[in-house]
Structure formats: structure tokens, C-alpha cells
Amino acid sequence: xxxxxxxxxxxxxxxTFALILTQIVGEFGSYIGVIMAGIIIGYGVNRNLVNGAxxxxxxxxxxxxxxxxxxxxxxxxxxxxxxFGVLVxxxxxxxxxxxxxxxxxxxxxx
Numbered sequence: 001x002x003x004x005x006x007x008x009x010x011x012x013x014x015x016t017f018a019l020i021l022t023q024i025v026g027e028f029g030s031y032i033g034v035i036m037a038g039i040i041i042g043y044g045v046n047r048n049l050v051n052g053a054x055x056x057x058x059x060x061x062x063x064x065x066x067x068x069x070x071x072x073x074x075x076x077x078x079x080x081x082x083x084f085g086v087l088v089x090x091x092x093x094x095x096x097x098x099x100x101x102x103x104x105x106x107x108x109x110x
Contacts, residue, residue, distance in 0.1 A: 003045055003055065010041035010059040014099070015066065034060050034095050038102020039109070046110040056103020057096045064092030 014037035021029030038056030045055050068088055 002058065006041050006045055006055055007058045007062065009044075010037045010055065010099075011062045011066070013037040013040060014059050014063045018063070031094070031098055034063055034098045035102040035105075038099040039106040042103035042106020042108075043110045044106070045103075046107065049104050049107045052103040052105075052107025052110075053100040054103070056106070057100035059103070060095035060097070060099025061092065063099070064095040067095075068092065 014034050017033030017036050018030035019033075021033050023029070025032060037059055041055050041059060042052030045051055
């Protein structure tokens with residue numbers, strides 16, 4: 001069973017960490033933020049390894065989709081075709097995998 005409250009909190013944490021760490025570390029700060037949020041939520045759901053990974057993956061998917069929406073709102077719609085579109089989809093997949101890894105680590109810690 002998915003704990004949607006934990007997923008929403010994790011999404012907010014991921015966005016906050018990503019915004020802060022991107023200013024400090026650079027482009028990789030957003031990925032570090034997703035991993036950190038995944039660890040926190042994986043620790044919080046504390047059921048088993050798979051559950052932590054699923055919750056972390058959901059954080060990554062929702063964060064990636066939110067980033068896509070922000071790109072569309074800012075005016076990047078025409079650029080979502082071609083190579084840039086592949087990069088956006090790849091980024092969503094990478095966020096999902098990193099979130100799942102963070103969630104699994106958090107479950108292990110718990």
C-alpha cells in the first residue's frame with residue numbers, strides 16, 4: 001500500500017533539496033536531492049526494502065514530471081522534440097532510479 005502522504009512530503013523534500021543543492025553543487029545537486037529525499041522517505045515508511053524503493057521511485061517520477069511541467073510553462077515546449085525530449089525522458093528515468101535507490105537505502109538504515 002502506497003503512503004501518499006509520505007510521497008508528497010518526499011516530493012517537497014526532493015524539490016527543496018534540489019533547489020538548494022543545485023546552487024551549491026551545480027547540475028548534479030538535483031540528483032543528490034532526489035537521493036536524499038528517497039533515503040528520508042525510505043526510512044520513514046520502514047516496512048521493507050521493496051516498499052522503500054517503491055516510495056523513493058514515486059518521488060523520482062513525480063519530481064521528473066514536475067520538472068517537465070516547469071519546462072513547458074517556462075516556454076520549452078518546442079524544444080521537447082528530438083534530442084531534448086530524449087534527455088527529458090532520460091532524466092525522469094534517472095530520477096526514478098535514484099529515488100528508488102535512496103528509498104532502498106533508507107529502508108536498510110531503518
